[in-house]
Amino acid sequence: MDEVGKRLRSARIEKGYTLDDLQQITKIQKRYLLALEQGKFDELPGDFYVRGFIKQYATTVGLDGEEIVNDYEAQTPATRPRDYEQGVSKTRTAGHRNNSVGKWLRDNLGKVIIGLVALVIIASLYFYVSRLANQPKTQIPDQSSKVVSSKKSSASSSSQKSSSSSSSAQSSSKKDGLSVKQAGDANTFTVKNLPSGSNKLVVTATKRAWVMVTVTGGTGSTWQAVLTEGQSHDIVIPNGVTTIAVRMGNAAETTLKINDKSVPIPADATSVQNYTLNFESNN
Known part of the structure; x- marks a missing residue:
């Protein structure tokens, strides 16, 4: 693993770059550049970034980026990524939980069915009572209700005009928006x-x-x-x-x-x- 880092460091020195220079050019943090040169690839964010950083570093110092990445991959053990192992562990845990839930359902299926039937009956009674309570009551219209209705109609018309004016203002402001x-x-x-x-x-x-x-x-x-x-x-x-x-x-x-x-x-x-x-x- 150190061979890749040695080649990168030698090429950098030959180009006359310091780590600070390389950080400024590649925008890769200095500590990551140093980790690449020392072969400490486990200190980088992940295997995906190791390859990207190696390729960019190599290209900047005049090496063939693809070749250096291939050398790195050839020297890297064919192990599964940490993210894959964590995913397998989570899948196994989820499977164990699902098995526990299935067993509980099998053991308590009768109770669950009785509970659901009771819930449906209660819900039906609730909606029936609510419907009776919300039935409209017969009212005798009078002259005052007409006056109130007229006022509401006038207020509604004014509100619509105000809303239309506001919408026009908002539409105008959106033309000059971000x-x-x-x-x-x-x-x-x-x-x-x-x-x-x-x-x-x-x-x-x-x-x-x-x-x-x-x-x-x-x-x-x-x-x-x-x-x-x-x-x-x-x-x-x-x-x-x-x-x-x-x-x-x-x-x-x-x-x-x-x-x-x-x-x-x-x-x-x-x-x-x-x-x-x-x-x-x-x-």
Whole structure:
């Protein structure tokens, strides 16, 4: 396993790169780069990212990325991934629970049937009594009811006019609402009409994915993490933001939203992708 790390380190030194230089170029954390060189692949987020990081590292220092990945795979024992083993364990546990539930049902089937019949009878009585209680009572119409009805009709008409006016105003405001569109290439987007006040970028993983977000402008910030399946994270978009750079380790299984507006990431996006969001000033 150390042979792959030695080749990567030798190529980096030959290129004259430091680990800090390589971190700046590849956007891979320095501790992961060091783990690759030392052959400590178990310190990386997962086997999927090991291959991606090895290929990107090798390509950056002038090596054949595919060849280095093949060397790594040839030297890696053909063991099942940790996620697979956990899945098998969960399946076995679920199977055991299902067997216990089935046995309980067999032993108590008579009681369950009696309980269901009793429940149906109670529900029928309840609905019958409710229906009797809700039957309309006969009322003698008088002149005052007509006056009230007239007033209600007038109030309803005014309410409809107000609602129509409000809908027109909302429709007009939506024309100038938040817009996120591709600009130039598939990985660059232009954000227009960002509302004033509180805004956020929502990152959601449909499967396990590593993500890094760098905010430029305003207070500026950087965040990165490995999101598990179904996990989301909110990044506050500060006032004065100009650019947000997003690097994804599993782009096909990751989505982005600005407030409730989806960023149209291409459906055929490959695993590792860099996206840029350019924000236009509202002034």
